Amino acid sequence: MEFNDVLIPVAIFAGMGILLGLALAIASRVFAVKVDERIPQVTEALPGANCGGCGYSGCAALAEAIVKGEATPSACNSCSAEGSRRIGEIMGIEVEESIPVHAHVMCSGNCHTARYKYRYEGAVDCIAAEKLGGGDKMCPNGCVGLGTCVAACKYDAIHVVDGLAVVDDAKCIGCGACSVICPKHLISMIPVSSKYCVECRSVENGATTRKQCDVGCISCKICEKNCPVGAITVTDFVATIDQSKCIGCGKCAEKCPRKIIKLCD
Numbered sequence: 685m686e687f688n689d690v691l692i693p694v695a696i697f698a699g700m701g702i703l704l705g706l707a708l709a710i711a712s713r714v715f716a717v718k719v720d721e722r723i724p725q726v727t728e729a730l731p732g733a734n735c736g737g738c739g740y741s742g743c744a745a746l747a748e749a750i751v752k753g754e755a756t757p758s759a760c761n762s763c764s765a766e767g768s769r770r771i772g773e774i775m776g777i778e779v780e781e782s783i784p785v786h787a788h789v790m791c792s793g794n795c796h797t798a799r800y801k802y803r804y805e806g807a808v809d810c811i812a813a814e815k816l817g818g819g820d821k822m823c824p825n826g827c828v829g830l831g832t833c834v835a836a837c838k839y840d841a842i843h844v845v846d847g848l849a850v851v852d853d854a855k856c857i858g859c860g861a862c863s864v865i866c867p868k869h870l871i872s873m874i875p876v877s878s879k880y881c882v883e884c885r886s887v888e889n890g891a892t893t894r895k896q897c898d899v900g901c902i903s904c905k906i907c908e909k910n911c912p913v914g915a916i917t918v919t920d921f922v923a924t925i926d927q928s929k930c931i932g933c934g935k936c937a938e939k940c941p942r943k944i945i946k947l948c949d
Contacts, residue, residue, distance in 0.1 A: 720751050722751045722774050722775070723744070723747050723748050724747075725774045726747035726750050726751060726771055726774055726775070727743050727744050727747040729763075729767045729768075729770040729771045729774065730743040730747060730760055730763055730771075731743065731760065731762050731763055731764070731767065731857075731859075733762065733838050733839075733859060734838075735762070735836070735837075735838050735859040735860075735861040736836070736861050736864060736865075737760075737761060737762065737859035737860030737861040737862075737864055738755070738759045738760050738761070738859075738860070739759075739864060740755070740759075743760075746759060746760060750771065750775065751775070757771045757772060757775055757777065757779045758779055758780065758782045760859075761782065761785055761857075761858045761859055761860050761873060762857040762858055762859040762860075763782070765781055768781065768782060783876075783877075784858060784875065784877075785858040785860075785874060785875055785876060786851065786853055786856040786857075786858045786873070786874065786876050787841070787851045787856050787858065787860070787862050787863055787871050787872070787873060788851060788871070788872050788873075788874050788878075788881055788883075788948055789827060789842075789848070789849045789850060789851060789870055789871050789883070790870050790871070790872055790881065790882065790883055790884065790885045791825075791826055791827040791848060791849075791868075791870050791883060791884060791885060792848070792883040792897075792899045792900075792944045793821060793823055793826040793827060793848065793884075793897045793899060793900065794845070794846040794847050794848040795829070795846045796846060797897060797898040797899045798821045798822070798823060798826050798847070798897045799821070799822045799823075799895070799896055800820050800821055800822060801817070801820060801821070801822045802817075802820050803820065804816065804819070804820040808830050808831065809830055809832050810828035810829075810830045810831070810832035810833070810866070810867050810868075811832055811867045813828050813830055814828055814867040814868065819868075821896075821897075822895070822896040822897070823886055823888070823893070823896040823897050823900060824886075824888075825868060825885045825886050825888075826868070826870075826896075826897065827847070827848050827849050827868065827870055828867065828868060829844050829847035829848055829849065830844070831843075831849070832865055832866070832867070833849050833861075833862035833865060833866055833871060834849070834862075836861045836862055836864075836865045837859075837861055837862050838859075838861070839855050839856065839859070840852075840855055841853075841855035841856040841857070842856070842862050849862075849866075849870075849871070851871075858873060860873050868885070869885075870885055874927060874948060877927075878925075878927045878930070878948040879927075879930055879931075879932030879934075879947065879948060880925060880930060880932065880934065880936060880937055880945055880946065880948060881925065881945070881946060881948045882901065882907075882916075882922070882923045882924060882925055882944060882945050883944045883945070883946055884899070884900050884901040884922060884923075884944045885922060886901055886922055887920045887922055888900075889903065889921050890902035890903050890904065890921070893921070899942050899943065899944050900942065900944070901918075901921070901922045901923055901942060901944060902941075902942060903918050903921040903922065903923070904941060905918045905923075906939050906940065906941065907923050907935075907936035907939060907940055907945060908923065910935045910936060910938075910939045911935060911936055912931075912933065913929050913930070913931055914929060915927075915929035915930040915931070916930075916936050916945075923936075923945070925945075
């Protein structure tokens with residue numbers, strides 16, 4: 685075999701490699717997508733938990749939305765005060781310090797107090813179970829209790845106890861991931877300073893609620909009548925507390941015949 689028989693093909697392939705490399709380099713510059721330098725800076729200022737509590741797939745996606753003006757700089761509930769200030773500096777705006785919040789399950793119907801309409805034996809997932817007639821509990825607004833919120837929490841702050849989701853306030857950082865994923869919308873993000881909560885979201889009339897659960901709100905309005913500052917009202921057959929008005933006197937909890945108005949912590 686002649687030496688040239690080997691050298692020429694090698695030279696051809698080397699030349700083709702160089703040309704293709706140059707073509708790719710030119711194409712990468714011509715078709716490059718410019719990334720706003722603020723996006724990685726905002727991403728770094730966020731907690732980095734990628735919990736999805738803000739409604740976006742992760743911190744990088746939220747950072748991009750903030751820079752584009754599609755999300756507010758305070759969209760992350762778990763962002764520290766320092767992180768929020770940093771985002772404000774990057775965006776050139778003043779960011780108001782957010783009020784610390786934590787998750788609270790607005791339901792008291794566990795496996796001992798709620799009544800059931802059938803025995804569920806499907807996938808251990810609240811969303812899947814909810815599609816089967818709203819879940820196995822008679823109350824259409826009751827906690828499904830299969831722990832989809834538990835799987836969504838990256839901080840081990842929520843667990844299912846006796847068929848009911850319960851939040852560990854000592855671990856909850858208020859990211860809101862559990863609230864976003866709950867198919868019943870039972871998990872509310874409330875100010876850490878909140879004193880009392882109505883742990884029920886049933887919107888059925890009192891007679892119907894009595895048949896569905898031993899502790900559901902029966903819309904008797906006793907709490908509303910006894911609140912000295914008008915902080916609690918009954919609308920659509922369920923009591924709700926305006927935390928901005930509540931003074932924490934506890935009269936509503938004391939008078940509630942179903943004992944579902946409880947301390948938030």
